[in-house]
Amino acid sequence: MDISSTMQDIGRRARAAARLMARAEAGVKNNALEAIATAIETGADALIAANQQDLEAGRQSGLDAALLDRLELTAARIDAMARGLREVAALPDPIGQISDLNYQPSGIQVGHMRVPLGVVGIIYESRPNVTADAAGLCLKSGNAAVLRGGSEAIHSNQAIARCIRAGLAAADLPADAVQVLETTDRAAVGAMITMPEYIDVIVPRGGKGLIERISADARVPVIKHLDGLCHVYIDDGADIDKAIRIAHNAKTQRLGTCNTMESLLVADGIAAQVLPQLAPLLGDAGIEIRGCARSREILPDIAAATEEDYRTEFLGPVLSLKIVAGLDEAIEHIETHGSHHTDAIVTEDFSHARRFLREVDSSSVMVNASTRFADGFEYGLGAEIGISTDKFHARGPVGLEGLTSLKYIVLGDGHVRT
Amino acid sequence: MDISSTMQDIGRRARAAARLMARAEAGVKNNALEAIATAIETGADALIAANQQDLEAGRQSGLDAALLDRLELTAARIDAMARGLREVAALPDPIGQISDLNYQPSGIQVGHMRVPLGVVGIIYESRPNVTADAAGLCLKSGNAAVLRGGSEAIHSNQAIARCIRAGLAAADLPADAVQVLETTDRAAVGAMITMPEYIDVIVPRGGKGLIERISADARVPVIKHLDGLCHVYIDDGADIDKAIRIAHNAKTQRLGTCNTMESLLVADGIAAQVLPQLAPLLGDAGIEIRGCARSREILPDIAAATEEDYRTEFLGPVLSLKIVAGLDEAIEHIETHGSHHTDAIVTEDFSHARRFLREVDSSSVMVNASTRFADGFEYGLGAEIGISTDKFHARGPVGLEGLTSLKYIVLGDGHVRT
Numbered sequence: 114m115d116i117s118s119t120m121q122d123i124g125r126r127a128r129a130a131a132r133l134m135a136r137a138e139a140g141v142k143n144n145a146l147e148a149i150a151t152a153i154e155t156g157a158d159a160l161i162a163a164n165q166q167d168l169e170a171g172r173q174s175g176l177d178a179a180l181l182d183r184l185e186l187t188a189a190r191i192d193a194m195a196r197g198l199r200e201v202a203a204l205p206d207p208i209g210q211i212s213d214l215n216y217q218p219s220g221i222q223v224g225h226m227r228v229p230l231g232v233v234g235i236i237y238e239s240r241p242n243v244t245a246d247a248a249g250l251c252l253k254s255g256n257a258a259v260l261r262g263g264s265e266a267i268h269s270n271q272a273i274a275r276c277i278r279a280g281l282a283a284a285d286l287p288a289d290a291v292q293v294l295e296t297t298d299r300a301a302v303g304a305m306i307t308m309p310e311y312i313d314v315i316v317p318r319g320g321k322g323l324i325e326r327i328s329a330d331a332r333v334p335v336i337k338h339l340d341g342l343c344h345v346y347i348d349d350g351a352d353i354d355k356a357i358r359i360a361h362n363a364k365t366q367r368l369g370t371c372n373t374m375e376s377l378l379v380a381d382g383i384a385a386q387v388l389p390q391l392a393p394l395l396g397d398a399g400i401e402i403r404g405c406a407r408s409r410e411i412l413p414d415i416a417a418a419t420e421e422d423y424r425t426e427f428l429g430p431v432l433s434l435k436i437v438a439g440l441d442e443a444i445e446h447i448e449t450h451g452s453h454h455t456d457a458i459v460t461e462d463f464s465h466a467r468r469f470l471r472e473v474d475s476s477s478v479m480v481n482a483s484t485r486f487a488d489g490f491e492y493g494l495g496a497e498i499g500i501s502t503d504k505f506h507a508r509g510p511v512g513l514e515g516l517t518s519l520k521y522i523v524l525g526d527g528h529v530r531t
Numbered sequence: 532m533d534i535s536s537t538m539q540d541i542g543r544r545a546r547a548a549a550r551l552m553a554r555a556e557a558g559v560k561n562n563a564l565e566a567i568a569t570a571i572e573t574g575a576d577a578l579i580a581a582n583q584q585d586l587e588a589g590r591q592s593g594l595d596a597a598l599l600d601r602l603e604l605t606a607a608r609i610d611a612m613a614r615g616l617r618e619v620a621a622l623p624d625p626i627g628q629i630s631d632l633n634y635q636p637s638g639i640q641v642g643h644m645r646v647p648l649g650v651v652g653i654i655y656e657s658r659p660n661v662t663a664d665a666a667g668l669c670l671k672s673g674n675a676a677v678l679r680g681g682s683e684a685i686h687s688n689q690a691i692a693r694c695i696r697a698g699l700a701a702a703d704l705p706a707d708a709v710q711v712l713e714t715t716d717r718a719a720v721g722a723m724i725t726m727p728e729y730i731d732v733i734v735p736r737g738g739k740g741l742i743e744r745i746s747a748d749a750r751v752p753v754i755k756h757l758d759g760l761c762h763v764y765i766d767d768g769a770d771i772d773k774a775i776r777i778a779h780n781a782k783t784q785r786l787g788t789c790n791t792m793e794s795l796l797v798a799d800g801i802a803a804q805v806l807p808q809l810a811p812l813l814g815d816a817g818i819e820i821r822g823c824a825r826s827r828e829i830l831p832d833i834a835a836a837t838e839e840d841y842r843t844e845f846l847g848p849v850l851s852l853k854i855v856a857g858l859d860e861a862i863e864h865i866e867t868h869g870s871h872h873t874d875a876i877v878t879e880d881f882s883h884a885r886r887f888l889r890e891v892d893s894s895s896v897m898v899n900a901s902t903r904f905a906d907g908f909e910y911g912l913g914a915e916i917g918i919s920t921d922k923f924h925a926r927g928p929v930g931l932e933g934l935t936s937l938k939y940i941v942l943g944d945g946h947v948r949t
Contacts, residue, residue, distance in 0.1 A: 132866065132892070135890070135892065136889065136890050209889055215911065217909060217910065217911050219904070219909060221900050221904055221909070223909075223910045223911060226888065226889075226896075228892065228922075230922050230923070231922065313922060313923070314923065334752070334923045352945065354945070355944070355945030358945055358947050359945060359946075359947060361947075362947035362948060363947075366947070366948050366949075448550065457941075459945075470644065470940050471554065471627055471644075472553070472554055474550075474553065474646065474938070475938065476938055476939060477938065477939040477940075477941060478644075478938060478939070478940050478941070479940070479941040479942075479943065480940075480941070480942050480943065481942070481943045481944055481945055481946070482639050482941050482942070482943030482945075482946045482947075483943075483946065483947045483948050485947070485948040486637070486639055486941055486943075486946070486948055487939070487941075491635065491637060491639070491641075491948070492635065492641045492939065493633065493635050493641060504646075504648050504649065504731060504936040505648070505731070505732060505752045505923070505924050505936070506923050506924040508936050508937060508938055508939075509938065509939045510939070518922040518923070518926050519926060520892070520893065520894055520895065520896060520926055520927065521894060521895040521896070521905070521910065521926075521927045521928070522888050522895075522896050522897070522898075523875075523895060523896070523897040523898070523900050523904055523905075524897075524898050524899070524900070525897065525898065525899040525900030525901075525904075526773070526899055527770065527772070527773030527776055527777060527877075527899055527900075528777075528899065528900045528901065528904070529776050529777060529779075529780035529781075529784070529900075529901040529903070530780060530784050530901050530903040530904055530909070531784075
């Protein structure tokens, strides 16, 4: 069978399984999640053996150390997978939830019921734990899943798939509810993203290159996560200690994540007080600051920033710095240079905070908190399938709800329209 | 300037206006809506004169009577446009609304703020009133709009556009907040649906052909409304009087609307009681019934239904009829033959109603109410930009909320992540 027919067949089976999953009760879905977690724990040796095959092949094909690290399944990582599944089981079931059920003037009651999207396609790279994480979220949200991991993790992913199948079977859920592709043919991805009749949404998890390629060619909606060029703006109404604490944390708590601060804006009126204290702390953390002309009057030792520096997601120990006249210029800079991911103001000025919250068009807008909080777990979603930089359907950290939709329900007593 | 450059320019201006619209206060937006309504009322003569030009051109190019009727602006229709704008002004402003603001274990507060999508593109056919309706909804929801009406309505649309510009100016809102294309070049549509950098969502309003063409080529999300193949299922637990009233209303209250019943399913156990009463009423209303073999034992005079009849949105005085064993077969039939638009059960059986609501995957699922209620006004949305047959982003009747998104807001007091 050629790859296109194979994918059509997988799609058909996913669609059929999705109908059964939509009706599955919370208890049954939780039983499956528990059973998968147990299968992963009891099958840890087999997982590690399969993972060794991938690691060996990876070493031979010259994968670098960072990639090999991502690929590796350790005992701790296997435990984390099982724990993650149990955490998802403990979350409330979003499906079937009825909200806003109100009587209308005609006498009918109209409300919303939360329903699954249907079939979710996940395309990811080397981390095999995504197989278990994504399967768990799709299962809990009543969707069927088609998972396509990196070819370098094929043995690990298939071993995890066996645990998933065992768990589904133990809970009497359809085996096709989670299908992990067995092929490493790249054409499978092209097929997945162009069959809207079988796949309702694609969630790519990986580097920007992967996501851009998929978005460009997809005929199916994509929940996508592109740049995170995040700003902290220290307002002239800021508390100096909070400003230093937040800017330092937003840059240094973890480099290289999408919610790390890449650009620091400081109001002119407070710059001379903040920067001489903040700069040495950032320097101690190994951060290189590139600043505007005005900032270099205060910090003569820093390098000059180019316009490009204000448009760059460094994902590393570099920070662009700009002194702005005040709130208006800060908002203007963020709107024209940022990526609409996460931006924060530090201020005690109520009106400035109120305007910043309303006027900055980013998926997360913060007052007096580190950008590093932009995360599904910190937001109380319980789990995260990804972060969306789009406005359509889901925006910001996406939890179970992002994998659902709402249908209308109408209750009457023989009501007709006149 | 070629059409592509023209559209890029329109897109750029829409994007700039969208930023200002996102910040516009409710009172200012309502002033603009009132001012547009007044401009339409005081400019009624000019609107009718412009409309006469379109009607004359339409007659000469041989438009049929139905199209000419849709194109015509009467005094009553002009009043309705103005009234519609005032009704939108009276709705609560969805923008800036904060919900679910909760403290998290870290001490930060996390919540949602409702925000506009940005720039909304509307592509529609001959009815000029859509120009005013769509402008009003986009304006109220804080979006900028790019409107592309039918070429046969170009003079009417431009006359309405002048009223809109007058209203925007009176309220000090940017003139580019609503742009009504002046070109009738069909390439303009192609440009609109392929500039995601300037247009955030496309809402096509018109026939299925238009919507399918746009969906196939769009590189921008589309809120689309395809088939309405709606079912009423008369369960064996139905109250006979309610069943007859609802089935009759769902089919005959208006033919040709998307929420009209096209297929009637009746449980075998109740068919002999219901059908002999219902069929003559439908017959009196001029409805042709095409039934399955079993139904023709009860109603010997009706025509035989083909499999194709169960998959056809007649949009006219034809109804397909099928007798099913009971709830399971009814749900199975709806899932495999319907269009997931609106489906109703008539029953007094609580457990059947509960299962139907959960298991039927349609944008509106009803118990003991006519499918004709599936409508933004009946649902209390106050206005309707369209009906979505998709699950992604918006489903069912789409009001102001469908033109918005949610961003996260985070409030802290110097909180950092550890």
